[in-house]
């Protein structure tokens with residue numbers, strides 16, 4: 346534990362004995378926790394601390410620390426589950442690293458924000474500070490999804506899933522648009538803000554923007570649902586779907602858990618984004634299967650050669666997005682699309698009849714021509730069109746011609 350940064354309600358010298366009696370450990374609960382820990386695989390018995398399980402004093406012995414973490418108020422089972430959940434997160438980080446994935450699912454030393462009884466405090470260390478914005482988003486998402494799942498467990502979504510109308514054909518819409526116009530099919534993004542650009546549009550009406558995009562010739566729409574970093578929401582997805590928009594809808598979310606896919610389906614999604622920089626192969630395979638079962642398309646997003654090679658090795662991928670934005674540094678370079686489609690990779694993509702979507706940083710007809718020349722049959726565009734007073738007309742500006750008919 347490297348440093349206590351801020352302490353909200355906690356006394357200056359935080360120690361186990363300073364805590365109210367309700368947070369003290371009972372001998373039985375400590376014994377039960379130790380049994381749970383013993384039942385975990387040997388490889389996972391590291392000294393790192395589990396999420397939500399806090400070691401309070403830097404100099405405490407391991408036994409004392411464990412005692413201090415168990416709260417009878419929360420219950421033994423809850424504590425045991427937290428330990429297991431944390432172990433799974435750590436295992437996930439390890440598997441991901443073997444596939445060249447640099448984004449860790451969870452902070453290796455536990456979250457910076459801690460709660461013990463009525464106390465809340467922050468501990469900052471190298472191990473709980475995200476290395477870049479994508480990692481920060483993912484750590485936040487992991488916690489957010491755990492809370493959402495608790496409120497709406499899968500079995501509660503069942504009715505909404507059973508009564509959801511059939512999904513629309515996302516891939517078919519892109520193919521049709523390409524055939525109709527001879528230009529890449531447009532996935533137009535309903536995007537209010539982004540971490541790299543801040544607020545893109547103050548007068549943001551998701552339905553108005555979606556309808557303008559549809560009128561302007563978009564084949565599909567992408568709706569950002571992340572609230573914290575993009576000021577999007579699942580409500581936006583739902584209102585756009587319920588407003589009678591015919592374009593298939595991509596749920597633009599940072600998926601870390603299959604639960605989000607089911608939830609997106611209940612909110613009107615027709616397609617889901619899976620980010621290879623975040624998800625190991627096994628997760629991608631599993632999630633593609635779930636999507637297929639639910640009638641959803643998947644757009645699997647890559648940023649570099651290694652991710653492209655991994656994704657090309659996965660069966661059942663129909664759409665690959667090449668993001669020109671480095672999600673770790675924000676740098677945008679549209680030549681990334683060209684680089685990843687050269688040589689054998691491009692050949693494999695054509696053989697597999699995969700549609701490639703060029704994503705991010707596309708502003709002009711020349712940009713569109715450049716990525717089309719590189720081999721894309723679809724593009725995903727946000728900033729350059731959402732910022733126009735009439736986003737529909739912005740589409741004509743982007744393509745250099747009216748593509749609505």
Ligand SMILES: O=C(O)c1ccccc1NCC(=O)[C@H](O)[C@H](O)COP(=O)(O)O
Pocket residue numbers: 478479534536539540541542668670672704705706707725726727728729
């Ligand atoms: O847009 C960002 O700043 C961003 C930051 C971190 C992770 C993802 C981010 N964007 C998601 C996207 O991929 C874009 O919204 C999408 O490709 C459209 O890009 P653009 O046309 O440049 O708005």
